[in-house]
Amino acid sequence: MKEKKPEKVIIRIKRQESPEAKSYWEEYYIPYRPYLNIITCLQGIRKTLRTFDGRPTTPVAWESSCLEEICGICTMVINGRVRQACSALVDQLEQPITLEPMKKFSLVRDLIVDRxxxxxxxxxxxxxxxxxxxxxxxxxxxxxxxxxxxxxxxxxxxxxxxxxxxxxxxxxxxxxxxxxxxxxxxxxxxxxxxxxxxxxxxxxxxxxxxxxxxxxxxxxxxxxxxxxxxxxxxxxxxxxxxxxxxxxxxxx
Ligand code: SF4
Ligand code: FES
Missing domain, CATH: 1.10.1060.10 (Alpha-helical ferredoxin)
Incomplete structure (x- = not known):
């Protein structure tokens, strides 16, 4: 039997506005489509600026550049494992997908750290x-x-x-x-x-x-x-x- 694809991609993100601010989790969703990676999801979330339950929110901060696992700038903790967001495919991740910044570097904002x-x-x-x-x-x-x-x-x-x-x-x-x-x-x-x-x-x-x-x-x-x-x-x-x-x- 063909595996049923989800209608939504649910993503929980650990947010923190500045190094001194308190962190908190926010949940979002974007419509599912095949071959999504985490950067595409973050771009989708930025377009709606709404949480899962429809509340307006601020843009999530993250960094990306090469989009092909060459620059390293998008490295973050995805479902508890550190990896590159551009090469992390939604189809290979369990939902809800959790995104956190790396902990061994000083936090700049949300998913951005200072390497x-x-x-x-x-x-x-x-x-x-x-x-x-x-x-x-x-x-x-x-x-x-x-x-x-x-x-x-x-x-x-x-x-x-x-x-x-x-x-x-x-x-x-x-x-x-x-x-x-x-x-x-x-x-x-x-x-x-x-x-x-x-x-x-x-x-x-x-x-x-x-x-x-x-x-x-x-x-x-x-x-x-x-x-x-x-x-x-x-x-x-x-x-x-x-x-x-x-x-x-x-x-x-
Ligand atoms: S995990 Fe360490 S050694 Fe491997 S590419 Fe990243 S920084 Fe380099
Ligand atoms: S955007 Fe360069 S490694 Fe992911």
């Missing part, structure tokens, strides 16, 4: 290839295909923050940088030119907020939408630190 701590931590580990100038020096060093494959897997991180959201070590009591940052440090340490500042990166990961704060819960691996081998990255950074410990202690 700048990720970018600050990427700066902390110098997650870039250093350049002395912009002169053309011809092709760079060759990278073997087997290394390219690993680098490509690591380069898929889009700083969505999901791995930080599920990490028990990322909390108000410590400054653990999280798996994404460790993995990006690994990526740039693997680069033929990026590895020139390998020790600076590793130094930033020794001590408070660094590798020692990882509790090996491995939730990051399970949640990452890009299947990045995060546990391998953590192990590799650990190995690099152990190998270079003498230089790191001397601060060379």
């Amino acid at each position: 700048s701590s990720i970018f600050e931590n990427l700066k902390r580990v110098k997650a870039w290839v250093p350049m002395k100038d912009t002169q053309d020096r011809g092709p760079g060093p060759k990278i073997l295909p087997k290394d390219q494959q690993i680098n490509y897997a690591l380069s898929r991180c889009f700083s969505c923050g999901a791995c930080l959201e599920v990490c028990p070590q990322v909390n108000e009591r410590n400054d653990f940088v999280g798996a994404a940052i460790l993995s990006q440090a690994r990526l740039f340490n693997r680069h033929p030119i990026g590895k020139e500042i390998q020790l600076e990166r590793l130094k930033a990961l020794v001590g408070e907020g660094g590798i020692e704060d990882c509790g090996n819960a491995q939730n990051c691996l399970e949640i990452c939408p890009k299947d990045i081998p995060l546990i391998d990255s953590i192990a590799e950074i650990n190995r690099e630190i152990t190998f270079n410990l003498i230089h790191l202690i001397k601060g060379k």
Whole structure:
């Protein structure tokens, strides 16, 4: 027998007007149609500006850009699981669908959080290839295909923050940088030119907020939408630190 599709999509959203304001839940609906994703639902809700029971309400705030799981800006907690709203399909979700902002980042409004701590931590580990100038020096060093494959897997991180959201070590009591940052440090340490500042990166990961704060819960691996081998990255950074410990202690 053909599965009966619902007439409505019912969505409960955790609202909060500002970081200081009290949070509350509001329920909405939009007419069902196939292939809806959560961003389309949010756009529908914004058009009606009515709650489920017809009360006028204020526009729900959320962010989206690429709509194809590339920018990471739409990451939120959907039915209790952190993921991207643009790739979360209504047909695959139980109703009522609940939407909440991520909790490990400061709230801006409703479903918008401030993920700048990720970018600050990427700066902390110098997650870039250093350049002395912009002169053309011809092709760079060759990278073997087997290394390219690993680098490509690591380069898929889009700083969505999901791995930080599920990490028990990322909390108000410590400054653990999280798996994404460790993995990006690994990526740039693997680069033929990026590895020139390998020790600076590793130094930033020794001590408070660094590798020692990882509790090996491995939730990051399970949640990452890009299947990045995060546990391998953590192990590799650990190995690099152990190998270079003498230089790191001397601060060379
Ligand atoms: S490692 Fe995965 S879960 Fe973490 S920020 Fe990058 S893409 Fe998102
Ligand atoms: S809008 Fe870019 S990842 Fe969802």
